[in-house]
Amino acid sequence: MGIPNPSVNRPVALNVKKMTGNDYKIEGKASVIWRRYKKNKLAVVGLGVFTLMCLLAIFAPLLTPYRPDVYDIFDSYYPPGTIPESGEFHLMGTDSMGGDIWTRIVFGARISLSVALLAMICTVSVGIIYGAISGYFGGWVDNIMMRIVDAIQSIPTFFLLLIVAAIITPSLWSTVLVLSVFGWTGMARIVRGEILTLKKRDFIEAARATGEKKSATIFYHVLPNAIAPITVIATLDIASNILAESSLSFLGLGIQPPTPSWGNMLTSAQELTTVMDYVWVVIFPGLFIILTVLAVNFIGDGLRDALDPKMKD
Amino acid sequence: MRLLTKYIFRRTLQAIPLLFIISIISFLLMTLAPGDPTAMYQNPEAGNEQDFTAIKEQLGVDQPIYIQYYKWLKLLVLEGNLGYSFQDGQPVMDKIVSRIPATLTLMGTAMFIAILLAIPIGVYSAVKKYSPIDYIFTFNSFLGIAVPSFFIALVVILVFSLKLEWFPASGLRSNFDTFDLKDRLHHLVLPSLTLAFGLVASMSRFMRSSMLEVIKQDFVRTARAKGLTERVVIYKHALRNALIPIITILALQLPALFGGTLFIEQLFAWPGMGRLSVSAIFIRDYQVIMGTTMIAAVMVVASNLIADILYALVDPRIQLGKN
Numbered sequence: 001m002g003i004p005n006p007s008v009n010r011p012v013a014l015n016v017k018k019m020t021g022n023d024y025k026i027e028g029k030a031s032v033i034w035r036r037y038k039k040n041k042l043a044v045v046g047l048g049v050f051t052l053m054c055l056l057a058i059f060a061p062l063l064t065p066y067r068p069d070v071y072d073i074f075d076s077y078y079p080p081g082t083i084p085e086s087g088e089f090h091l092m093g094t095d096s097m098g099g100d101i102w103t104r105i106v107f108g109a110r111i112s113l114s115v116a117l118l119a120m121i122c123t124v125s126v127g128i129i130y131g132a133i134s135g136y137f138g139g140w141v142d143n144i145m146m147r148i149v150d151a152i153q154s155i156p157t158f159f160l161l162l163i164v165a166a167i168i169t170p171s172l173w174s175t176v177l178v179l180s181v182f183g184w185t186g187m188a189r190i191v192r193g194e195i196l197t198l199k200k201r202d203f204i205e206a207a208r209a210t211g212e213k214k215s216a217t218i219f220y221h222v223l224p225n226a227i228a229p230i231t232v233i234a235t236l237d238i239a240s241n242i243l244a245e246s247s248l249s250f251l252g253l254g255i256q257p258p259t260p261s262w263g264n265m266l267t268s269a270q271e272l273t274t275v276m277d278y279v280w281v282v283i284f285p286g287l288f289i290i291l292t293v294l295a296v297n298f299i300g301d302g303l304r305d306a307l308d309p310k311m312k313d
Numbered sequence: 314m315r316l317l318t319k320y321i322f323r324r325t326l327q328a329i330p331l332l333f334i335i336s337i338i339s340f341l342l343m344t345l346a347p348g349d350p351t352a353m354y355q356n357p358e359a360g361n362e363q364d365f366t367a368i369k370e371q372l373g374v375d376q377p378i379y380i381q382y383y384k385w386l387k388l389l390v391l392e393g394n395l396g397y398s399f400q401d402g403q404p405v406m407d408k409i410v411s412r413i414p415a416t417l418t419l420m421g422t423a424m425f426i427a428i429l430l431a432i433p434i435g436v437y438s439a440v441k442k443y444s445p446i447d448y449i450f451t452f453n454s455f456l457g458i459a460v461p462s463f464f465i466a467l468v469v470i471l472v473f474s475l476k477l478e479w480f481p482a483s484g485l486r487s488n489f490d491t492f493d494l495k496d497r498l499h500h501l502v503l504p505s506l507t508l509a510f511g512l513v514a515s516m517s518r519f520m521r522s523s524m525l526e527v528i529k530q531d532f533v534r535t536a537r538a539k540g541l542t543e544r545v546v547i548y549k550h551a552l553r554n555a556l557i558p559i560i561t562i563l564a565l566q567l568p569a570l571f572g573g574t575l576f577i578e579q580l581f582a583w584p585g586m587g588r589l590s591v592s593a594i595f596i597r598d599y600q601v602i603m604g605t606t607m608i609a610a611v612m613v614v615a616s617n618l619i620a621d622i623l624y625a626l627v628d629p630r631i632q633l634g635k636n
Contacts, residue, residue: 151334154613158572159606162594163343181342239459246461247576251591269467270580272482276475286464293459 036306043302049295053288057109064100068107069258072098077278093280096268101284104260108285111261113292115175116241122180123241124234127187132218134188135195146192149185157182161244165253175254179241187233194226228307235300239293246289262289321622328614335610336603340385343599344378385603395604400596405604409586413608415485416585419577420570422501423508424563430513432556435520439528439555440547450517457514462573466507466580473503483582504581508573512566519562524555557628564620567613 027035037043056063075098078090092101134145161178168174198204199222207221223230242262248254249263250270257264265285268274275282376384388394395405438447474482480503486496527533528551536550537543571587578587586605593601 147331148334148338151331151338154331154568154610154617155335155339155606156568156571156609156613158575159590159602159609160339160342162575162591163339163602163606243459243461247463250461250463251579266464272470272475275467275471279471282467286461286467289461289464290456290459294455297455297459 033306037302040298040302040305042298043306046295046298046302049291050299053109053292053295054113056106057113060106060110063106064103066100066103068099068104068260070099071258074098077281079278080280092284093278095265095281096274096278099260101265101281104265105262105284105288108260108262108265109288111172111255111259112242112245112263112289115172115179115245115255115261116238118176119179119183119241119245120234120237122176123183123237124187124230126180127184127233128191128223128230130184131188131191132195132223135192136199136214136218136222138196138199142192146189149188152182152185155182158244158247161248162251162253165248165251170253170256172255172259175245175248178248178254179244183237183241183244187230187237190229190233191223191226194229195222198222198225228304231307232300232304235296235303239296239300242289242293242296317622317625320625321618324618324621328618331614332607332610335614336386336607337382339603339606339610340382341378343602344381395607396600398593398601399598400593400601405600408589408601409604409608412584412586412589415583416574416578416587418501419504419508419583419585420574422505423512423570426505426509427512427516428563430509431516431520432559434513434517436524436547436552436555438517438521439524442525450521454514454518457511460511462507462511463576463580465510466504466577469503469507470580485584504577504583507581508570508577511573512570515566516559516562520555520559523558524551527551527555530554557624560620560623560627564613564616567616568609571609571613 072094075086075088075090075094076096078094078098080091080093080101081089090100090102092105094100095104130145130149134142160182164181165174165178168177195218204217204221207217212221245254245261246263246266249261250266252264252267255261255264257267262285266282269282385396388396393406395409397403398405398408434450438450441447470482473479481500482503484500486493486500533546533551536546541550574585575587575591577583578585579591582588586609590602590605593605
């Protein structure tokens with residue numbers, strides 16, 4: 001192993017782009033990933049839609065003249081359009097309490113997206129730490145830790161989610177907690193698998209040989225190499241969290257009104273007469289849930305290909 | 314054959330500690346979380362503290378968690394008894410057993426429909442990779458995964474039951490006097506199709522990738538080189554091999570399917586286990602929740618076991634003695 005010679009290495013390196021003449025430009029990691037990601041059109045659309053949803057959430061107060069917690073009971077169940085008597089405009093109509101649906105959707109985006117993101121951060125951290133410990137130490141530690149994961153994955157977890165959700169007082173943080181309690185097992189499994197294969201590689205052996213601490217080896221050498229599957233699973237976690245939040249809130253066990261969330265806007269749909277007569281109350285929040293989840297899944301799919309080092313471009 | 318018996322025996326033994334861990338996790342979670350099963354008896358205005366202590370004593374919830382768990386486990390292991398409902402004192406086992414047929418009918422039908430649709434879709438998408446129809450199927454399965462199951466149920470009820478009035482929206486039957494197969498099937502259509510929707514989406518994706526994996530392999534090329542028709546190559550050689558991993562996938566889908574039935578049974582007023590546990594959750598009937606969770610877990614563990622055994626039976630490459 002000599003000192004790397006840039007003039008020799010340059011042309012064969014994967015991320016070197018030949019510019020005009022003898023000019024070479026070294027492409028950064030991010031730009032390589034973006035170039036590959038762009039090829040998947042659905043993933044680009046997904047990213048656009050998701051960004052739009054985030055913008056709706058951030059700028060919610062600027063996008064509507066109404067407040068999400070102010071009702072006018074006399075304007076309930078007004079179909080999309082303008083109310084003739086008062087001349088007030090309701091883009092997506094009003095719900096049972098007379099709340100403006102568009103307003104509740106943009107403010108609901110804040111809640112639904114933050115719950116999904118916060119729960120994702122929790123599941124990712126727990127999953128990575130758990131999987132890393134289990135995979136790196138191996139042996140009986142790994143055996144016991146993975147049996148626990150097996151057990152959790154064999155329980156139809158939505159049963160347990162409902163138990164927890166029914167017992168603790170529902171709020172934003174309790175919903176995040178409920179979604180995080182069991183959400184980490186998939187991540188733990190993936191990280192463990194990655195680490196088991198990485199552990200046998202020479203560069204980890206080298207790190208150990210230089211006398212690095214176990215924790216340092218895991219965090220500086222092993223985990224950065226497992227970043228691709230971690231990112232993909234984390235993205236898909238956001239999608240499943242949005243779905244789970246909407247399911248919990250639909251049953252009345254998630255975010256509580258008057259705080260709007262996409263899920264609890266659908267609670268009124270439990271009565272079939274509402275669905276039958278006031279379809280817009282149900283359709284719009286449902287559409288936003290579906291669009292966002294679809295977008296996030298497309299992003300995950302695009303990242304999977306873009307981050308895979310074995311993919312040739 | 315002796316190897317297989319041994320394998321089945323060993324795997325069944327391994328399932329016992331797994332079920333044990335599941336019961337501990339569920340029990341801990343239920344009892345550690347703040348909340349009181351006697352809350353439903355309490356009337357804050359007329360409340361008498363002594364009565365509640367009596368009720369708590371009677372239900373056994375005044376004791377430490379490990380004693381409660383020990384009692385629960387002892388009853389289960391020695392007598393096969395899952396305890397008694399807090400609500401009406403009925404044996405939990407009886408309650409669940411009376412609900413199982415409805416749930417199994419619903420899940421079985423949904424799974425059957427899903428297999429029937431997902432396999433041809435997956436095979437077609439794999440064989441005609443990147444064709445317009447493949448893109449349509451792919452988009453549909455993304456959609457199938459993205460739509461919450463309760464939302465599909467609502468749309469289906471709205472369209473096929475309320476607007477078109479083709480199928481009934483709720484219940485198991487409308488003929489309560491005799492067993493009427495036609496009436497039962499008529500009620501089964503909407504809930505089972507709704508439940509199958511998400512399943513088709515994910516299973517057809519697995520089928521597609523499994524088929525793509527097989528098509529690349531040498532024996533398929535050999536079959537083509539022998540001059541066999543494309544039809545024979547795909548359906549006789551490739552498909553049979555591609556189906557093997559689907560057995561495992563089916564078993565892995567089961568917990569999610571149980572989650573789906575919770576909503577479907579609730580929305581279609583289908584008197585199964587899911588509906589039983591949702592109502593138990595709202596009144597905090599610990600014994601019933603624990604019972605349904607355990608029965609569902611046993612079914613999941615058992616189906617995983619069956620899948621592994623089937624896997625070993627159909628795939629000659631797996632040799633049982635060697636692991």
